[in-house]
Amino acid sequence: xxxxxxxxxxxxxxxxxxxxxxxxxxxxxxxxxxxxxxxxxxxxxxxxxxxxxxxxxxxxxxxxxxxxxxxxxxxxxxxxxxxxxxxxxxxxxxxxxxxxxxxxxxxxxxxxxxxxxxxxxxxxxxxxxxxxxxxxxxxxxxxxxxxxxxxxxxxxxxxxxxxxxxxxxxxxxxxxxxxxxxxxxxxxxxxxxxxxxxxxxxxxxxxxxxxxxxxxxxxxxxxxxxxxxxxxxxxxxxxxxxxxxxxxxxxxxxxxxxxxxxxxx
Numbered sequence: 001x002x003x004x005x006x007x008x009x010x011x012x013x014x015x016x017x018x019x020x021x022x023x024x025x026x027x028x029x030x031x032x033x034x035x036x037x038x039x040x041x042x043x044x045x046x047x048x049x050x051x052x053x054x055x056x057x058x059x060x061x062x063x064x065x066x067x068x069x070x071x072x073x074x075x076x077x078x079x080x081x082x083x084x085x086x087x088x089x090x091x092x093x094x095x096x097x098x099x100x101x102x103x104x105x106x107x108x109x110x111x112x113x114x115x116x117x118x119x120x121x122x123x124x125x126x127x128x129x130x131x132x133x134x135x136x137x138x139x140x141x142x143x144x145x146x147x148x149x150x151x152x153x154x155x156x157x158x159x160x161x162x163x164x165x166x167x168x169x170x171x172x173x174x175x176x177x178x179x180x181x182x183x184x185x186x187x188x189x190x191x192x193x194x195x196x197x198x199x200x201x202x203x204x205x206x207x208x209x210x211x212x213x214x215x216x217x218x219x220x221x222x223x224x225x226x227x228x229x230x231x232x233x234x235x236x237x238x239x240x241x242x243x244x245x246x247x248x249x250x251x252x253x254x255x256x257x258x259x260x261x262x263x264x265x
Contacts, residue, residue, distance in 0.1 A: 003030040004096065004261060005069050009060065010034070011078025011104070011240075013171055015041030015161055018077060021246035026253065030073070035063055037080075039170025041161055051170055052177030053105075053188065057086040064094060073257050075099035077240060078213065079174070085192060088201040097202040097260045099253055102211050102239050105192065106218040109183030114138060115213070119180050124172055130162040143238040144210035196225035202263075203229040204256040206249065208237030230256070 006026055010018045016034040026032045036043040038059050039051055049055065060083055064072060073096050076084035081103025088095055104111070118124035128134075136155045140146035161167065178185050203226050207216040216233050223231045232252070234245055242249045 005031045005072045007072040007074050008034040009076035009080030009083050011080050022242050025250040045166030045170045051173040053086050057083055071096050073097045077101040078104045088199045089195045092201055095201045099204045101206050101241050102214055104214055105178055105184045106221040108186050108189050111183050112213045115179055116181050119176050132159045135159045141212045143244050144236050202260045205231040206241050207233050208241050209233050209235050211239045213239040
């Protein structure tokens with residue numbers, strides 16, 4: 001496996017499995033890594049971990065250190081996109097580029113009602129208790145073509161991972177660190193929007209027009225504030241372009257990374 005390193009960050013309540021359609025093609029020309037974030041997938045889910053944007057960002061940077069990755073192309077979906085921006089804020093020297101797929105937390109609202117209700121103590125514990133019917137119902141909202149993508153296998157995988165000891169509590173702590181009943185937490189959103197103007201990392205933004213989790217109108221925040229950005233809004237696509245439009249994402253990602261690597265200096 002050779003080439004420039006690429007690190008893939010999944011969204012909340014997700015895992016490295018979100019990137020299964022991208023790893024083979026991206027790996028033809030790059031060293032590609034996907035990681036389960038703390039409290040997600042098969043990672044440990046300690047009670048004392050600082051679940052939140054700052055804490056998980058430090059985990060991402062420490063993961064890079066552990067693998068000896070000095071600089072990477074960083075791609076993130078939803079929460080992963082928010083983390084990529086935080087990495088660009090606190091450690092811009094570690095990023096060659098960032099690819100932001102429907103990133104969360106770009107503007108205060110709106111966001112999916114189910115996530116906002118989950119931020120309420122007790123109510124959130126009851127509404128988000130893992131079960132296969134609820135998992136299927138939620139993830140059907142993630143895709144423009146749910147009949148094609150929300151398979152029995154996807155539901156089983158997500159339910160299995162969500163049912164691990166500590167996973168439910170970690171999910172809620174992560175969510176509540178940046179989402180409230182009114183939407184994305186105001187202070188964090190405003191601080192991020194202000195910081196964007198100083199981010200020089202080349203960015204590719206991809207958003208699904210039919211995203212019901214985080215509306216594609218939020219892409220305009222990135223278009224207006226990031227100094228070096230390309231924004232694409234894709235039709236017939238929901239919250240997970242790397243799954244629903246995998247081939248197109250793979251092509252666009254490879255083209256974008258090649259253009260960044262071809263810049264002088």
